[in-house]
Amino acid sequence: MTEREQPPVPVEESDKVVAPKAGGLMRSGLVVSVMTMLSRVMGLARDVVIAALFGAGQGADAFFVAFKIPNFMRRLFAEGAFNQAFVPVLSEAATRGSRREVRELLDAVAGSLAAVLFLLTALAMFAAPWLVWVFAPGFGRDPAKLALTADMLRLTFPYLLLISLTAFAGSVLNTWNRFAVPAFTPVLLNLSLIGAALLLTPLFEQPAMALAWGVLIAGMAQLAFQVPFLVRLGLMPRPWPSFAHPGVRRIMALMAPALFGVSVSQINLLLDTVLASLLAAGSVSWLYYSDRLVELPLGVFGIAIGTVILPALSRRHAEQSGEHFSAMLDWAIRAVLLLGLPAALALALLAEPLLIALFHYGAMTERDIAMAAMSLRAYSLGLVAFMLIKVLAPGFFARQDTKTPVKVGIVAMVANMVFNLLLIWPLAHAGLALATALSAFLNAGLLGWLLRKQGVLVFQPGWGRYAVQLLGGCAVMGLALAWAAPEWQAWLGWGIWQRVAWLAALVVGGAALYFAWLAATGVRLRHFRMKS
Structure with missing residues (x-):
């Protein structure tokens, strides 16, 4: 990978670990962003293939639920x-x-994690029909759809075991500043699903079963890919369950409340799936396709920055460097707003063109585009909040404070349920997406307020000017896109290359105007340099 090599853990000459060296947060964030962009682009290519072959019908709905259950738990x-x-x-x-x-910590954690996940996977495969009924109760009205989803789940659920061990390996690599390898790994999932859709579909009576096999293959490939890098660092664990190990006990104690604190947005998306299964056929797929587009900027910008600051913040907390800790959080918020605000605006303004260019092929209908665009606009309203959660939650977890975020998570989940019930009737599936966005703002707002109250987050000078610069750039970009973009109905009659050319011109042109405005008003790259 492109990252500068860091010294591995010494093997003979000393018993003292050489701690991971500090690096530039912007550089590390860029590495993760580039790799994540590659993964997201391949993910969109995967979804284009799935949309063309399966559309928003019964097979697609069954697979999305069968994949969402282990993916949600992952x-x-x-x-x-x-x-x-x-x-x-x-x-x-x-x-x-x-x-x-x-x-010893790595050996104990790897063994304990594998043992728990193996048991959980075995139970889930046995109880697959009941799990499907819990996560998508609307499928119970169609026994064939329920049975198909359960069969798929028995293939997809072992992915949780494999990808969780992959995440363990990725966490070790991230701690030693090897960000590129874990960020690249999801590309293998997309390649596996594309290959399965194109090559294995003809082999099954139910064509969508090929996708379930693709998920299982992907889990094995992702884990195998990271093992050589752990070996190279001298950090390959010898798994042995040890729940009494002090490190394992600390991790377990921190995990319990963290389940709510950092993953509330995923729980909200799951609630959307449960309620969407009760709505018109295709609702699950409309939410899925719109969520996939929101996941692109969220992964490239928000998750990338959250990934690189967690180990950096953890080191600063261990070193008791409070001033640098606070400056890192301020930097992270500025960075996600720099890219999150224009991305959210572009998604809202170009919802139909984006969906048409990517998914309006084969079985995907014009009605599917219109319905997915409604939920995409709703999700886009919450994009900045989704990003802020990713960078604010590490401010608590790096200090090993998981009790505070759990309280915020519970409040946000309850609010999401209330919003769902209020908005599902007038707005159907789009109301579910809007409820998720609103609860995300509540979540992010409470996290930020508590960090400020605790004195952990202290905003650096210049926020007023920075806000004017960002909002001005968004206004210039938004007016240009609204003026230049053709009516979305015209896109339906274009071929793929005309769609791609127009979309590329709008995205590149809008981004150029946005960054030109920022440069003209004094924003410089050096303002975002930050040492980890």
Whole structure:
């Protein structure tokens, strides 16, 4: 990968661990952003293939639910609670402990995690029909759809075991500033699903079953990809369950409340799926396609920045460097607003053109585009809030404070349920998306307010001028896109290359105007340099 090599953990000459070296947060964030962009682009290519072959019909709905269940748990446990609890404990051990202590921690955590996940996977495969009924109760009205989804779930659920171990490996690599490898790994999922859709579909009586096999293959490929990099660092664990290990016990104690604190947005999306299964056929797929477009900027900007600041904040907390800790949080908020505001505006203004250019092929109908555009605009309203959650939550988890975010998470989830009930009747599936956006703003607002109240987040000078610069740039970009973009109905009659050319021109032109405005008003790249 492109990252500068860092010294591995010493093997013979010393028992003292060489802690990960500090690097530039902007550089690390750029590395993760580039790799994540590649992954998201491949993900969009995957969704284009799935939309063309399966549209928004029964097979697509069944797969999206069968994939969403383990994927939801993966985000909740592996990349959510586990990552946020494990990284601070590992960073502290790497900063203060010995090589032997680090290796014992890795062995115990890997073994304990694998044992729990193996048992959970076996139970889930046995109880697949009941799980489907819980996560998508509307499918119970169609026994064939329920049975198909359950069969798919038995293939997709082992993905949780494999991808959680992959997330464990990625957390270790991130702690040692190897951000590119974990960020690239999701590309393998998209390649596996594209290959399965194109090559395995003819082999099954139910064509969508090929996608379930693609998920299982992807899990094995992602885990195998990261193993050589752990070996190279001398950090490959020898898994052995040890729930009595002090590090494992600390991680478990931190994980329990973290399940709510960092993953509330995923729980809200799951609630959308449950309620959408009760609405008109296709509602699950409309929400899925619109959510996929929101996930592109969220992953490239918000998750990338949140990924690089968690180990950096954890090290600063271990070093008791409060001033630098606060400056990092301020930097992260500025960075996500720099890119999140124009991305949200562009998604709202170009909803139909984006969906048409990417998905209006094969089985995807004009009605599907119109319905998905409604939920995409609703989700786009909450994009900035989704991003802020990703960078504010580490401010708590890096200090090993998981009790405060859980309280915020519970409030946000209850609010999301209320918003769902209020908005689902007048707006149907778009009301579910809007409820998720509103609860995300509540979540982010409470996290920021509490960090300020605790004195952890202290805004640096210049925020007033910066806000004017960002809003001015968004206004210039928005007016230009509204004037230049053709009516979306015209896009339906164009071929793929004309759609792509127009979309590229609008995106590149809008971004150029936005950054030109920022440059003209004094925003410079050096303003975003920050050492980890």
